[in-house]
Amino acid sequence: MTVELGNIFASAVKNSLFRDKSILQINHTPNSIPHRDKQIEQVANILASILRNERPSNLFLYGKTGTGKTLSVQYVRDELLKKAMQMGVEVRIEYINCKLRKIADTEYRILAAIIKKLGGEVPATGLPTDQVYSKFIELIDNKKQLVVLILDEVDQAVNKISDGFIYNLTRLNSELSKAQISLIGISNDVTFLDNVDPRVRSSLGEEEIVFPPYNALQLQDILQERCKKAFKDGVVDEGVVAKCAAYAAREHGDARRALDLMRIAGELSEREQSKKVELKFIDMANEKIERDKILDIVETEPKQFQLVLYSIFQLTKKSKIENFNRIFTGDVYNFYQALCNKTKTEILTQRRVSDIIAEIDMLGLINAKVISKGRHGRTREIKLSIPSNLHEKVESIMIEGLGL
DNA sequence: AGGTATTCACATGAAACTATTCTCTGAGTTAGG
DNA sequence: TAACTCAGAGAATAGTTTCATGTGAATACCTGT
Numbered sequence: 001m002t003v004e005l006g007n008i009f010a011s012a013v014k015n016s017l018f019r020d021k022s023i024l025q026i027n028h029t030p031n032s033i034p035h036r037d038k039q040i041e042q043v044a045n046i047l048a049s050i051l052r053n054e055r056p057s058n059l060f061l062y063g064k065t066g067t068g069k070t071l072s073v074q075y076v077r078d079e080l081l082k083k084a085m086q087m088g089v090e091v092r093i094e095y096i097n098c099k100l101r102k103i104a105d106t107e108y109r110i111l112a113a114i115i116k117k118l119g120g121e122v123p124a125t126g127l128p129t130d131q132v133y134s135k136f137i138e139l140i141d142n143k144k145q146l147v148v149l150i151l152d153e154v155d156q157a158v159n160k161i162s163d164g165f166i167y168n169l170t171r172l173n174s175e176l177s178k179a180q181i182s183l184i185g186i187s188n189d190v191t192f193l194d195n196v197d198p199r200v201r202s203s204l205g206e207e208e209i210v211f212p213p214y215n216a217l218q219l220q221d222i223l224q225e226r227c228k229k230a231f232k233d234g235v236v237d238e239g240v241v242a243k244c245a246a247y248a249a250r251e252h253g254d255a256r257r258a259l260d261l262m263r264i265a266g267e268l269s270e271r272e273q274s275k276k277v278e279l280k281f282i283d284m285a286n287e288k289i290e291r292d293k294i295l296d297i298v299e300t301e302p303k304q305f306q307l308v309l310y311s312i313f314q315l316t317k318k319s320k321i322e323n324f325n326r327i328f329t330g331d332v333y334n335f336y337q338a339l340c341n342k343t344k345t346e347i348l349t350q351r352r353v354s355d356i357i358a359e360i361d362m363l364g365l366i367n368a369k370v371i372s373k374g375r376h377g378r379t380r381e382i383k384l385s386i387p388s389n390l391h392e393k394v395e396s397i398m399i400e401g402l403g404l
Numbered sequence: 405a406g407g408t409a410t411t412c413a414c415a416t417g418a419a420a421c422t423a424t425t426c427t428c429t430g431a432g433t434t435a436g437g
Numbered sequence: 438t439a440a441c442t443c444a445g446a447g448a449a450t451a452g453t454t455t456c457a458t459g460t461g462a463a464t465a466c467c468t469g470t
Contacts, residue, residue, distance in 0.1 A: 107449095109449090123426065124425080125424095125425060126426040126427030302452095348453075349454060351453090354414075354416085370414090371461085372460075372461035374412085374461075374462040375411060375465085376413070377411080377412040377413025378414050378460060378462090
């Protein structure tokens, strides 16, 4: 039996609620950035010295996710490059996201990524790091120019690698004869500069700018503006935008989250053949985002993580039946060992499993709290924090993934 | 009763090891002149 | 003799093990009343 797809497609086109969905996508760069005037101005002020051919101060930006840091810097960068072009000033401003796994999450790879952006070539491995440094120097020092490196999510890089590499970068200026480098560090972690080598702190933090979270009203503005362009007229009510903003404001004012929510709510409304984006779709979108995130994590984590998670899963189940409500690291490890024997997998040390538990905690799948049981030692008390309507689905994914 | 010292069961840290992937180098091999 | 092949040395990285040290508070152990 053939399904009549023609109708589905036809109505999909006709009933589209979107004018331009890409406006709500996270990589979209809007041409105005509301409620960030002050920060943009500050960044611009500091970088403006480029136009006088002076090296700008190193700059450090921090604020939670989705507070417009990256967007603001990109914006200033674009404007500045235009201006510099007009004035014939030699500048390179390169943006590197230090969190991208396999691309720029180690000292070597960050350097390699920069070099690549500057037009050089570096093999993925096999070269000593200092050789990569000299290649970098060679590449930029051939003429008088200013090089600004924007390092997004530096905190990630630094606690993965050590702060030595930022120090190296700042120190590089003394080895350059013609060119000069400035750094712009961007971090989500407000406390990042506190636990970092003082030399790095003073050089990277020559100037600091804080991006506070958006409040619900500001988020509403942002959403309002984008919705006007992204959706067709009359599709989104005032109340819907307000609710969406309120949801995101609860999550530490994350604009990215708000936009995602809006976009997915739109998609869901379309799928349901609704003429408008209704309030209930915001709720559904919220659930869907959460759900997709969890399922994605569970599917993509490596086998050992799944084994540990599966152990926690089973123990949680057992604890409900037998009524002993608390689960500790030791319990998990025992179950895990048994599970490894059963699946003929090699058993990791408790040390490692302890770290894995901590990592699963970071991912938000469980809630692990270090507690002391007094004479009975110190452990993590572990609680599953996957909503119960997903349990079945998650369990089947793991069973399949582990071949149980 | 009130105070302190112990002790448990891991947490947390640092270093070292392993396997894999990749480059570079130089010895040995090959083919053409 | 130039070009080519291939093994071995050296690097980077991810994931782990080994060794070492840290730790919060329930309990055991005193002490003096």
